Amino acid sequence: MGLSNKIFLLNYGCAVNRAEGEAMAGVLASRGFSLVNDEREADIVIVNTCGVKTPTESKILYKLSTIGRDKKVIVTGCLPKIIGVDRIMEVRSVEGVLGPAVGEEIFKAVQKVSEGGRYVNLNSGSFSNLLPCMGENPFIGKIVISQGCLGACSYCATRFARGRLRSYDIDEIVSAVKTRVEKGIREIWLSSQDNAIYGLDKGSNIIKLLENIERVSGVFLVRIGMMNPWGTLKNLRRIIEALKKSRFFKFIHIPLQSGSNKVLREMNRDYSVEDFIKIVSELRAEIPKISLETDIIVGYPTESDADFEETLKVIREVKPDFLNVSKFYPRPGTPASELPKLPTEVVSARSRILSKISLENKEEKNRAWVGWEGVALVDERGTIPGSFIARNIYYKPIVLKQPARLGSFVYVRVVSHRPNFLLGEVLKRDLNDEEAIGLLEEA
CATH class of the missing domain: 3.40.50.12160 (Methylthiotransferase, N-terminal domain)
Structure with a gap:
């Protein structure tokens, strides 16, 4: 060597x-x-x-x-x-x-x-989910379901690196899930640039993949990663039905990017604000406590004060559980990089305003969880020595200050909250698999 x-x-x-x-x-x-x-x-x-x-x-x-x-x-x-x-x-x-x-x-x-x-x-591209893997977390398995996307967003340079959509075969993905679960993985992340369009390049779709994963034996939970609105709408009813299954976290990440239809058109995003609201409304009608994550880009070059106010209106109305606020930055080779930039102080001010509203929303959302009892998966250590983080079926992070075993299911009560997490106490630790499955199915 x-x-x-x-x-x-x-x-x-x-x-x-x-x-x-x-x-x-x-x-x-x-x-x-x-x-x-x-x-x-x-x-x-x-x-x-x-x-x-x-x-x-x-x-x-x-x-x-x-x-x-x-x-x-x-x-x-x-x-x-x-x-x-x-x-x-x-x-x-x-x-x-x-x-x-x-x-x-x-x-x-x-x-x-x-x-x-x-x-x-620069064109290696030899990745496979079946390769040997050294995970950062021994209880979380990250599975890549596809490379690339079908979009042409005006601000995005990732498409230059990742290219057009190339989905991995369902058999490969399912085999990778089985292998990881057999090795003790309790939490599977399905990841890509856009999970909603999985399989469209090969006559398949995300629903077929989820159905196959749902049939894998073992006690584990699946987090479905980011899905863009236009692809989600195509299969919304079936996505909702999949999320109802006990195998999947009741969590969804749908990026909005702007609350202004004018800005969305200029970003070359293939959906409207109304599409986004329809998705959220139908999800919450069927799964009331579902956790919603979304993304907003502030300071896109053509974003006016009125456009930004429309974004604030949507975020106040929808109240996402998690909001990723990003300032616009021109990326090499993108159409948006050729547009005149907004003043830095304007972009920074908008970022602060939106972040403040997000904080208020998170406070309100998390406060409603105080008193909740249920099963949660201990999936990582906390930042404070001796603490742990568990996720309930709604993917809410619950900080536990009592001893817990990584990879185990516990029965907890939420006793307090912070903007970014819940605080819980363990009522029963180390649930056996049958107990955990039963409680997850009742959730």
Whole structure:
């Protein structure tokens, strides 16, 4: 193996990117490389990048500039395809550059770099859900159901990196779910750029996938990742029926991006505000407590004060459980990057206003959960030593200050709340599988 056998892997970005990072770690570990947790111990540093936002790009480029000159560096992910290899080389002369969805090819790159060579391939794309995997969390399994999208949003550069929709076969995904569950995974994340359009490139759809996953044996819960409104509308009734099943978290992430139909058209988003509200209304009519996450971009170049007021109106009306507020940043090669930008102070002010409303909404939403009792899955450690975070069937994070076992189901009561989480006490710990299933089916 030579001297360069210790690898430090740093992941940025979305759940898809993190799943691909876990696969790279798994591939390298299976080939005899040692994955270390301290960058200083590594011979080779792999930086798995994200290119969605300018601040993230800046953070990554700064990180590259600070890596010790005694380290060999490989850059992977979306950023190289968005800003180009030359821009990365301006910041740091790296030994390897690959695109997203690297998969098995990371072994070739590391081997080449380890031997003193260079390796560049922006179109690697050898990722598979069946590759060895070293998960960041031993109880959460991240599954990538597709690459790319069918949209052409005016502000988005990710499509330059990920391309058009390419769905993984249902058999591969189901096999990956089975493998992870057999290894003790309790929580499965289904991730992609847009889960709603899964399978449309191969005569299938997201419903067929969910039906197959629902039939997998074992006690585990599934979080369905982000789904854009236009694709969700096509299968809304069947998506609602799927979410009612005890296998799936009652959680949905539907990005709105703007409450102004004018701005949505200029963003080249293929839906209206009314479509979004229809989706939310029908979901809540059938699953009243469903957790809703959405995204808003503030300061899009054509967003007027009136447009922003329309966004505020929708968010006040809908009251999402989670709201991701992003300031607009021009991304290379996108149509929106050619538009005159709004003043920075205007964008910042709008971001503050929307974030304040979001905080008020979360306070109101979480307050309503105080007194709730039910089953929750302990899926991670809390930030305070000795604390744990459990998720109920509505994917609400419940912080527990009592001892709990990761990967176990507990029966809890919500005793208080904060804007971003609930506080709970454990009434019964370590529920057996039959108890957990029964309580989940009753929820």
